[in-house]
Amino acid sequence: MGLLSDPNRRKALTSLLTRLNTPICVVCYLAGIVWFMGLAFEPFTLRTYMSENAMGSTMVEERFSSGERALGLAKEFDAHKRKAGGMPVEWLVKSMQARGLEVFTQSFSRKLPFPDENKERYMVRGTNVYGILRAPRAPRTEALVITAPCSPGHSNNQAVGLLLALAQYFRNQIYWAKDIIFLVNEHDLIGTQAWLEGYHHTNITGMEYSPLQGRAGSIQAALSLELSSDVITSLDLILEGLNGQLPNLDLANLFYAFCQKLGVLCTIQGKLQRNDWDTAEGYTHAAQTMMLMVLKQACGRSWGDHGLFLRYHIEAASIRGINSFRHYKMDATTTGRLLEGMIRKLNNLLERLHQSYFFYLLPSLSRFVSIGYYMPAFGLLAVILLLRALDLWVHLGSPALAAVDGVTEAEQPSSPGVLTVLTPVVISHLTGVALYLLPVHLQEMAVEHFPVSETEAVVLTAIAIYTAGLALPHNTQRLLSGEGTEQGWKVLKLTALLYLAVLLGCTALINFSLGFILAVTLVPITASITPHMPKVLCALAMVLLSPAFSILYCVFIYQELVEAPVGLGEGWMLFLSVISQGILDHALYGSLVYPLLALFIYPCWLMFWNILFWN
Amino acid sequence: MDYYNLMTICAFINLLVSIPQAYSNYVEDKQSWTVFSSGHTNNWAVLVCTSRFWFNYRHVANTLSVYRSVKRLGIPDSHIVLMLADDMACNYRNPKPATVFSHKNMELNVYGDDVEVDYRGYEVTVENFLRVLTGRLPPSTPRSKRLLSDDRSNILIYLTGHGGNGFLKFQDSEEISNMELADAFEQMWQKRRYNELLFIIDTCQGASMYERFYSPNLMALASSQVGEDSLSHQPDLAIGVHLMDKYTFYLLEFLEEVHPASQANMNDLFKVCPQSQCVSTPGHRTDLFQRDPGSVLITDFFGSVRKVEITKDTIHLTSSVKPPIQRSGSGDMQIESLTYVDQLPVAEIIHQVTALIYYDADFACYPPSLTDRKESTAPLASGKETSGSWPEMFRRANALGLPTLPALHHKTPKI
8 A cells, every 4th residue: 555645544534425425415416506507697607708819809891782682682592492493503503603703513412311300301312502702812721611501492592692692792802811612502401511521521421422623721610691581680699519519609709799890689599688687587598598508509419500510620600590570670781791790800810710718608699608617517416426436435345344455355256246247237238239229220110010100110119229228137147146236236336327427527528518417317316326215216216317308308498498388299299309300410410419328328327227126 | 428439439440450640630630520419320220020910910010110211211221121020011811902001091001112121921030130130140141131230320129019028929939038139239239230229119018128228328119118008009990900009100100200300309209109199108218328318319210311511611631531551660560469360260271160169259258348338448549458459359369269270170070
């Protein structure tokens, strides 16, 4: 043993920690929750500020004035879209060429693993059209992207119209230091994915696409436009990207600065900012905004076309025009000017946006919570797992404490223990693998035997496997090692606790919101579970706090927060569609939430389930 | 005071060339020298912008506006060392190519038609700046990139960029400290590279940059005190950046009023940009300067003004322009002892390395008494040699260098 450590003091510390373990854990849990809820309280947050010197201020003279032309182009686009029954490729190519851009098209096709019922698509085939405005005096080493999705129906025509009008205006300016790419993509995210993969010569998701014929330099930033009305009352900024990635906070600051300058109402999560932070309503409003961001980020999907850019380290955001019943409206010229100002400032960038935060939560557009402030909330929850593990470790070690030198002796009886632990671990993970693989692969078989659609088959198979996991004969270790011992479940729980701590810790580092939500639901039950508790009650509690139910709660809370509360039946349908979307997002764009839950979190939870039924 | 300076230089030349008779002629003929009130015969300017990047447009405009002023007041390009760390006129983001404006609404284009930038882009480094000041440039450096000043030169040094307490940032990678700058000026003084020096800096906490100066004949101005920021001026929406900094903007406004015959003096310069205009508090330091700032004309530093007095009286200049003196009478001994030692005899014999060591040893031998020229002049003028005088130096180098040459030769590795 180390000469420098005092065994007596260490013993005192461990005895204190074991004696007060439960109260400390309870305090930690409550403190974690309170800390998190406190983050939305304005005095605890920081005011946003522009960190990037190159974008410094809003010192730009916005001269864009062809809002009317943009709306005209939107109407023309709409007519051609209807005529072509989809993307009017020829018209777009022609009108972009007429504006002096280098125009290229890219066709792509993709067969979804199962039909997407939300967007009604299965075999996707489409074309992206993009035009490159070359910077007149600069080398072609850097680029900016403005993208507008070509959506079915009448939506988003104004975005395309504004895109073309901006292209025409930008073409006549000589101050561009970066090429500007104007992209109209079909089939929203699938088109963006195809274009990005083509641009960067990667193929992550097995998409089929034709190679890009024209390239500009490395993309520094991207803005995605979503406008579906001629006038707007406010602009909403959408930041959450794939896997909970966020763009640099300076991009949000830039948007906010120009909204302030031009007097445009701006929202985040569709919520306007309130100034009365010291009232209960003000605080609730900020907390709701932040909770919405947490929920959106946790679900790991891309909430706009910008979301896929983030994977390539391209700072991107979606700007969505909202036309509500407010009296004060803004025309397309103002929106165009706002974009002009932002693009002009992005044009001044000398290096990628990196000065400001990448990890943050926004209770409003002018206030942010940095990673240093929100991480302790998660840390307080995660430390519970470690404290419980320490407690178990001390309990496991105390009988063998008599023989300090008998390490080899102590390992002799624990060798069957390895099997005791290994069996449930392996079985749980096999269940996880089944949950990950089977739903998609067994859909045809399921469709044959049951009167359901493919999508339903996939989701219901997933739920069936999830439920079957609970009923698996978890006491297989008895066949191998006889009666489950007291020692056995403690070792298993120790392993499971450390495993869960590592899992949640890693998750929270990448996607804080997901890690935090999982910690809030999983930590209390996993920390307290033992085989000696009333079985039925505990089993019910465990199921209610399992990952699947967490998703269900999130669906209800989300609907509540966006002020569209749903009943149980509707909520259940939404839950099913969330699961199918999660699986699709993983297959199409590589979202990691579904595999994380299926392959790691669920098996880990099963291990605790095992402990409950230990005998 | 001027005569005193004059005597110094005269005595110096005298001693080296060993013409005791000529010396007396110089001193006696004071009439012709009174026209030079400041004692300088030539003017130099070193103008430095240390910042890169488009958003630092204003620093380039600052420097160019001073460049414009000194050029207008008569300092030729050959006597201006202009260092610009970035090229704003040709920046892609400049909506008005080939211009750098100092005023809103494009009132004044300080880029002008004829700009000669001596050090540009990544050439603007602390090392190059110090080398220019101290004259330790590689032999290949063209004359246009050198500060070829002498001890009759008045030098204007203007710096602008981003600074802090005790330093000025160069580019984005290095900085010069106030102590380094003070030491560089001391070297210049010891190497007799200036007569008087005016130092102006427009940067945050600019006063910190001159507080360590210790060499004589320095006058310094700064745009802000320690702990203060210097602020920008003239935000221009069309160009999209701030065009200038407040201090230099008002400095330029002041200089635009100065003409070659102007009698504006340094006290007027100190009043430029009061706190009401600048927000920061401009500072100045005159304690190292020998003359009264009120008697120092702006054109002594910003211009290259040759005083011309029209007179109908005949002035006798004959004695001073008298050609070579008969040396035969003085005797061989004297001539031999006071000729220049060949500065680099080594190069003829062996490698460059040995030569460099010799060269450095030469500079290392400067005695401290040389720092104050006034003290050393009296004995020089009287014809005696003190330990610090030049002939002594040469002799010492001689004694040091020549006997050890063979030894050095053996030790030097082949390169």
